[in-house]
Amino acid sequence: MAKKKDDLTEEAKKIKSELAKLKEKKKVLDSKPAKKPKSEKPAKEKKAKPAKEKAAKPAKEKKPKSEKPAKEKSAKPVKEKKLTKKELEEAKKEAERTLEEELEEQLTDEEIENFQIEKVDMERLTNRVCDILAEKESAGMFQSELWKKLKLSSRDGSRLALKLERMGTINREKLLEKGRWTYKLILKKTPISTLSIEDAPCLVCPVEQKCSLEGEISPRNCQFIEDWVLAEMKKPAKAK
Numbered sequence: 001m002a003k004k005k006d007d008l009t010e011e012a013k014k015i016k017s018e019l020a021k022l023k024e025k026k027k028v029l030d031s032k033p034a035k036k037p038k039s040e041k042p043a044k045e046k047k048a049k050p051a052k053e054k055a056a057k058p059a060k061e062k063k064p065k066s067e068k069p070a071k072e073k074s075a076k077p078v079k080e081k082k083l084t085k086k087e088l089e090e091a092k093k094e095a096e097r098t099l100e101e102e103l104e105e106q107l108t109d110e111e112i113e114n115f116q117i118e119k120v121d122m123e124r125l126t127n128r129v130c131d132i133l134a135e136k137e138s139a140g141m142f143q144s145e146l147w148k149k150l151k152l153s154s155r156d157g158s159r160l161a162l163k164l165e166r167m168g169t170i171n172r173e174k175l176l177e178k179g180r181w182t183y184k185l186i187l188k189k190t191p192i193s194t195l196s197i198e199d200a201p202c203l204v205c206p207v208e209q210k211c212s213l214e215g216e217i218s219p220r221n222c223q224f225i226e227d228w229v230l231a232e233m234k235k236p237a238k239a240k
Contacts, residue, residue, distance in 0.1 A: 100162060104162065107159075113167075132149065161185060168188060201222075
């Protein structure tokens with residue numbers, strides 16, 4: 001421990017001696033007079049000569065050149081191409097084209113004849129069409145009115161009309177109505193229907209074999225027929 005202390009004291013002495021030397025050097029430097037900087041002579045200012053102002057000459061106004069109006073080229077009227085007789089006939093046919101004619105091109109005869117509407121009794125629907133057209137007799141009825149009454153779409157109604165025409169039930173007459181080509185449907189023949197005799201007692205009569213016009217058992221005095229006719233008359237009439 002004593003040795004370390006001696007070493008430290010020696011180092012401290014050295015540092016003090018170095019500091020003393022530095023202080024002496026500083027005093028010497030401070031005692032020397034500082035060199036005066038050379039006096040710089042001020043540069044002579046040259047008097048700026050006033051620039052001679054030149055009188056601005058008025059610019060000559062250039063006279064605008066008279067523009068010549070451009071000659072307007074008169075547009076030549078485009079000549080309409082004249083259609084040939086064949087083209088005129090085709091254009092007329094296209095204008096008169098109906099939905100039925102389009103369907104006839106798209107569908108085969110078999111598809112038209114076997115046309116069915118989903119969940120619809122086609123026999124009953126056909127009879128309904130015939131009943132409505134029968135009331136109109138020879139005057140017929142526009143198909144758009146008929147389809148509206150039966151709540152059918154124009155596409156289903158058109159296919160049904162084609163089917164009934166193929167069956168020979170109706171005639172279709174092409175007419176121009178309110179600027180549009182359509183068909184008037186006219187009843188040709190009424191299809192045979194069994195609806196009117198479905199409940200007739202004769203079909204299940206137990207004495208049918210003994211029944212005749214002149215016999216003891218006859219339709220003229222049959223109580224079964226009388227009861228059936230009275231029951232049919234009491235039924236509410238179907239909305240037409």
